[in-house]
Amino acid sequence: MTQYEQAIKGEITSEMIKAAIYEKCDPELIRKRIANGTAVLPKNKKHDIKMHRVVGKGFFTKVNINIGTSQGYMNIEEELKKLKISEKYGADSIMDLSTWGNLKEIRRRIIQNSNIMVGTVPVYDAASKAFQNNKKVIDFEVNDFMQMVKDHAEEGVDFMTIHAGITKTTIEKLKRTNRIAKIVSRGGSIIAGWMLKNSKENPFYEHFDEVLKICKEYDVTISLGDGLRPGSLHDATDDLQIDELLRLGELVDKCRNYGVQVMVEGPGHVPLDEIETNMIIQKKLCKNAPFYVLGPIVTDIAPGYDHITSAIGGALAASKGADFLCAVTPAEHLRLPTIEDIKEGLIATKIAAHSADIVKNKKVMEFDNQMSIARSKFDWERQFEYALDPDKAKEFYNERKAEDKKMCSMCGPLCAMKITEDYLNEGNVEKLLIE
Amino acid sequence: MTQYEQAIKGEITSEMIKAAIYEKCDPELIRKRIANGTAVLPKNKKHDIKMHRVVGKGFFTKVNINIGTSQGYMNIEEELKKLKISEKYGADSIMDLSTWGNLKEIRRRIIQNSNIMVGTVPVYDAASKAFQNNKKVIDFEVNDFMQMVKDHAEEGVDFMTIHAGITKTTIEKLKRTNRIAKIVSRGGSIIAGWMLKNSKENPFYEHFDEVLKICKEYDVTISLGDGLRPGSLHDATDDLQIDELLRLGELVDKCRNYGVQVMVEGPGHVPLDEIETNMIIQKKLCKNAPFYVLGPIVTDIAPGYDHITSAIGGALAASKGADFLCAVTPAEHLRLPTIEDIKEGLIATKIAAHSADIVKNKKVMEFDNQMSIARSKFDWERQFEYALDPDKAKEFYNERKAEDKKMCSMCGPLCAMKITEDYLNEGNVEKLLIE
Numbered sequence: 001m002t003q004y005e006q007a008i009k010g011e012i013t014s015e016m017i018k019a020a021i022y023e024k025c026d027p028e029l030i031r032k033r034i035a036n037g038t039a040v041l042p043k044n045k046k047h048d049i050k051m052h053r054v055v056g057k058g059f060f061t062k063v064n065i066n067i068g069t070s071q072g073y074m075n076i077e078e079e080l081k082k083l084k085i086s087e088k089y090g091a092d093s094i095m096d097l098s099t100w101g102n103l104k105e106i107r108r109r110i111i112q113n114s115n116i117m118v119g120t121v122p123v124y125d126a127a128s129k130a131f132q133n134n135k136k137v138i139d140f141e142v143n144d145f146m147q148m149v150k151d152h153a154e155e156g157v158d159f160m161t162i163h164a165g166i167t168k169t170t171i172e173k174l175k176r177t178n179r180i181a182k183i184v185s186r187g188g189s190i191i192a193g194w195m196l197k198n199s200k201e202n203p204f205y206e207h208f209d210e211v212l213k214i215c216k217e218y219d220v221t222i223s224l225g226d227g228l229r230p231g232s233l234h235d236a237t238d239d240l241q242i243d244e245l246l247r248l249g250e251l252v253d254k255c256r257n258y259g260v261q262v263m264v265e266g267p268g269h270v271p272l273d274e275i276e277t278n279m280i281i282q283k284k285l286c287k288n289a290p291f292y293v294l295g296p297i298v299t300d301i302a303p304g305y306d307h308i309t310s311a312i313g314g315a316l317a318a319s320k321g322a323d324f325l326c327a328v329t330p331a332e333h334l335r336l337p338t339i340e341d342i343k344e345g346l347i348a349t350k351i352a353a354h355s356a357d358i359v360k361n362k363k364v365m366e367f368d369n370q371m372s373i374a375r376s377k378f379d380w381e382r383q384f385e386y387a388l389d390p391d392k393a394k395e396f397y398n399e400r401k402a403e404d405k406k407m408c409s410m411c412g413p414l415c416a417m418k419i420t421e422d423y424l425n426e427g428n429v430e431k432l433l434i435e
Numbered sequence: 436m437t438q439y440e441q442a443i444k445g446e447i448t449s450e451m452i453k454a455a456i457y458e459k460c461d462p463e464l465i466r467k468r469i470a471n472g473t474a475v476l477p478k479n480k481k482h483d484i485k486m487h488r489v490v491g492k493g494f495f496t497k498v499n500i501n502i503g504t505s506q507g508y509m510n511i512e513e514e515l516k517k518l519k520i521s522e523k524y525g526a527d528s529i530m531d532l533s534t535w536g537n538l539k540e541i542r543r544r545i546i547q548n549s550n551i552m553v554g555t556v557p558v559y560d561a562a563s564k565a566f567q568n569n570k571k572v573i574d575f576e577v578n579d580f581m582q583m584v585k586d587h588a589e590e591g592v593d594f595m596t597i598h599a600g601i602t603k604t605t606i607e608k609l610k611r612t613n614r615i616a617k618i619v620s621r622g623g624s625i626i627a628g629w630m631l632k633n634s635k636e637n638p639f640y641e642h643f644d645e646v647l648k649i650c651k652e653y654d655v656t657i658s659l660g661d662g663l664r665p666g667s668l669h670d671a672t673d674d675l676q677i678d679e680l681l682r683l684g685e686l687v688d689k690c691r692n693y694g695v696q697v698m699v700e701g702p703g704h705v706p707l708d709e710i711e712t713n714m715i716i717q718k719k720l721c722k723n724a725p726f727y728v729l730g731p732i733v734t735d736i737a738p739g740y741d742h743i744t745s746a747i748g749g750a751l752a753a754s755k756g757a758d759f760l761c762a763v764t765p766a767e768h769l770r771l772p773t774i775e776d777i778k779e780g781l782i783a784t785k786i787a788a789h790s791a792d793i794v795k796n797k798k799v800m801e802f803d804n805q806m807s808i809a810r811s812k813f814d815w816e817r818q819f820e821y822a823l824d825p826d827k828a829k830e831f832y833n834e835r836k837a838e839d840k841k842m843c844s845m846c847g848p849l850c851a852m853k854i855t856e857d858y859l860n861e862g863n864v865e866k867l868l869i870e
Contacts, residue, residue, distance in 0.1 A: 070837075070844055070845065070846060070847040070849075071837065071838055071844070071847035071848055072835075072836075072837065072838050072844060072847065073835060073844055099846070099847065099848075099849050100847065124849065127849060128849065131848050131849075137848060137849060137854060138854070138858070168867060168868060171864060171867055171868065172864075172868060174859065174864075175864050180804060180807040180808055180811055181807055181810060181811050181852065182811075182852075182855050182859060183851050183852070183854075183855040183859075184851045184852065185851055186846055186849050186850075186851045186854075188851065189851035189852075189854035189855045190849070190854060192854075192855065192858065192859065193854045193855070193857065193858040193859075195867055196858040196859060196863035196864065196866075196867050197858055197863070199863075199866045199867045199869075200867075231807070231810075231851075232803065232804070232807030232810070232811075233793065233800055233803045233804075233807070234800065234803065234804050234807060235807075269807075271790075271793050271794060271800070272750060272751070272754050272790050272791065272793065272794050273754060273793075273794040298750065298790040298793075299786060299789050299790045299793065299803055300802075300803035300804075300806040300807050300810075301789065301802050301803055301806050301821055301822060301823055302782075302786050302822065302823045302824075303818065303822050303828040303831070304822065304824050304827035304828045304830075304831050305782060305783070305786060305823065305824065305827075307743075308742075308743055308746050308783050308786050309786055309790070311743050311746065311747055312746055312747050312750045312751075312786070312787065312790055315707060315733065315747045316707070316747075316751065319707050319708060330831070331831055331845065332845070333810070333818075333843070333845070334828060334831040334832045334843055334845070335831055335832055335834060335835040335836070335843050335844045335845055336835050336844040336845050337845075338835075347737070347740060347743075348740070348743050351734060351737050351740060351743050351744055351747070352747065354734050354736065355706075355707050355733040355734045355744070355747055356707065358668065358706050358707065358708075358733075358734065359706060359707050359708040365668055365669065365706070367735075367736050368667065368668045368669065368734055368735035368736055369615060369667070369668075369669050369735075371667075371735040371736050372615040372616055372666070372667030372668070372669060372670075372704075372735050373615055375616060375666075375667070375735075375768070376615055376616050376617075376667075383738065383768075386736055387736060387737065387738050387739065388736055388737045388740065389737075389739050389740065392739035392740075393738040393739045393769060395739075396738070396739050396765070396766055396769040396770055397769045397770055399770060399773075400507075400508060400770040400771050400773075401507075401770070402505075402506065402507065403506055403507050408768070408769055408770050409505055409506070409507060409508055409770045409771040410505065410766065410767070410768070410769070410770055410771055410772075411505060411534070411621055412505040412506035412507065412534065412535065413506055413534075413566050413572060414505075414534050414559065414562060414563065414566075414572060414621045414625070415621075416618050416619045416620055416621045416623065416624035416666075417616065417617075417618070417619065417624075419572060419573070419618075419621075419624035419625060419627075419628045420617050420618040420624045420627065420628070422628065423573070423627065423628040423631040423632055424609065424617065424618075424627065424628075424631060428631035428632070428634075429606060429607075429609075429610050429631065431631075431634045432603060432606055432630055432631050432634045432635075433603060433606065433607060434634075
């Protein structure tokens with residue numbers, strides 16, 4: 001049985017208990033939310049995972065980071081380093097989005113080495129195999145794809161993105177759209193290309209039951225991919241996006257009826273003032289299924305800094321209901337990320353998640369309070385300890401020290417905390433107030 | 436006459452015309468908003484400025500970056516490089532917050548070399564002079580401070596921060612506060628320290644008319660400093676902050692009655708869900724005077740990344756009404772920023788300002804649209820041109836190129852835009868829809 005089926009039967013699993021320890025909550029709350037579909041606990045029965053995480057309403061906002069090879073950049077060791085740095089800086093999951101090399105072997109190494117949840121997009125595998133065999137990326141059969149889903153499930157993948165929301169009606173709308181960037185989802189474009197080339201309906205929509213069957217067997221959580229997510233601010237919240245979302249909402253029901261855990265993927269590129277609307281409409285149409293967003297980035301003009309554009313959108317999205325943030329690295333739109341990019345993208349996203357968690361649950365602010373107490377006591381070691389990135393904080397501090405080691409070189413002897421400490425003692429206050 | 440007085444008389448000045456060219460608006464709109472106090476045009480009569488900028492309601496969100504020396508780090512050439520990189524990446528103003536060395540000479544060089552507005556905090560100058568003469572930072576007389584204001588005005592400073600909002604009632608509240616970080620504003624702490632040491636009321640509050648007289652003569656815009664701004668999420672929107680804000684609101688009236696341009700400074704450290712409230716209450720209590728915020732940063736736990744915590748808060752703040760964002764660098768809370776820190780902090784803040792301007796005025800999104808059009812056409816040169824930081828975008832792209840130069844190495848042959856372009860042609864669509 002899947003976590004979902006057990007939750008419905010009222011059973012609290014060992015995975016739920018482990019996830020509850022991390023959340024510092026009653027395991028029964030986790031069971032209840034998994035049972036009503038507002039949370040998922042992605043864990044493949046075959047994956048010996050160490051960190052159990054629940055994704056959904058009322059729990060910490062989770063953070064995923066994408067790693068993986070691409071043509072010309074196939075180095076398993078580099079990808080494993082990306083995995084390890086992701087774990088070190090608090091990623092809750094990684095997605096192996098490799099599209100080049102021996103994907104099965106890369107995946108095996110990543111799953112074997114990962115202490116956190118692993119996600120994949122099986123259609124990339126089908127497309128990459130075709131391309132690496134000198135065919136077009138859309139030259140694969142439905143069976144090839146189903147085999148990939150099965151392989152990934154058997155290998156221990158915890159959640160998979162399935163792009164089943166693009167259908168003939170989507171293509172009809174795509175024909176008339178005034179979008180600037182028609183499709184920016186790799187999976188979405190492969191499916192659309194496949195449909196157009198073969199003059200056939202979306203095979204993953206038509207054969208969704210087969211996908212469900214495999215996912216149920218291994219308890220793979222389905223992440224419904226948004227193949228039509230806006231890839232430019234101009235295209236945000238348009239009819240194409242909402243049309244697909246309606247279909248994703250139907251598929252949520254299908255997953256639940258089948259006993260499979262499900263979450264839904266979302267944008268993308270969205271102006272700041274449309275983010276809340278996007279969160280509300282997704283939760284409404286998708287029956288409160290956990291929402292997993294990529295970004296959203298809030299301006300298109302900052303390539304090289306898209307970890308920042310995405311941290312802005314992600315913080316707001318999560319504070320308004322998104323449950324799972326996919327990190328965007330500074331390299332987005334420009335090149336395959338390096339190990340350093342992965343770290344920078346991840347930390348920016350952790351900042352977004354934590355800032356939003358403070359809104360979701362004020363108790364989370366205790367970390368901030370501890371940091372501020374350490375600051376007001378000039379306790380630098382404690383400040384480093386509470387920092388999201390202790391190494392960088394320490395490095396910055398040490399690079400330019402103040403003469404008086406109590407302070408930092410930003411203000412030196414004009415340190416506001418030091419001056420306040422020096423003069424705000426009871427005697428002084430009394431004297432001032434009497435005058 | 437000041438810009439404000441001329442605006443009230445119905446006169447459109449040459450400065451307003453120049454500012455209108457940048458805003459692409461009718462100069463009459465600028466005149467009207469300066470006249471009703473919702474905008475300011477900081478320009479000292481003695482400063483031969485090249486970039487004229489209006490700060491306030493309905494105009495582009497402006498960005499300031501702080502530069503300046505501190506004890507042990509006194510290098511004028513480095514500060515001038517910071518100025519030049521700030522101008523290059525689109526800062527609207529710089530504040531010289533130097534606290535070490537020959538401050539008059541540093542200021543002279545900066546004003547002389549600056550094409551953009553220059554702001555200062557005269558009380559730093561008084562405090563630094565005392566300290567550099569082996570006295571305490573609060574060992575100065577009211578006359579010393581007034582002389583500094585006069586000197587700065589004569590030298591051409593366009594706007595000055597004056598901490599006149601802390602009074603005896605503040606100290607009374609400070610005595611009972613449960614704040615973690617009592618005072619984090621340097622100016623605020625110096626004033627409070629001075630008051631406590633001398634058992635006297637805030638001299639800048641008591642002698643505010645003298646400040647007004649000097650500022651009027653040179654048309655220096657007063658930036659009412661928030662000495663009690665929260666310096667920890669825990670302390671945000673508390674009675675101390677709002678008490679001071681009430682006083683700043685009174686001082687706004689005083690400035691306007693005297694014919695002096697005025698804006699108000701704001702937080703600080705603020706949880707995401709209190710930012711909108713902060714914008715509304717400031718605009719209400721300060722009679723819609725332009726709001727100049729430092730950050731706000733939305734979590735305390737990310738030293739080394741406070742340009743990101745601040746970009747999140749700044750974007751939301753500006754989208755809800757803040758007019759002027761003070762950049763925060765990655766070095767905040769750790770050390771005096773380097774040239775590279777200045778650049779990173781500035782670009783993060785430019786991202787915040789632009790993301791918010793899209794909300795304030797949809798026309799601004801044309802930049803984003805042009806970038807997205809260039810992306811969908813694989814026109815890399817145009818993408819670099821529209822990037823906030825063309826150099827970094829180009830560098831990233833070139834570091835790991837794709838085999839097919841049309842694409843980038845992120846997706847390689849699985850480029851969604853390329854696949855969509857390949858298959859979404861009329862014939863294919865017709866064929867699919869007929870099937």
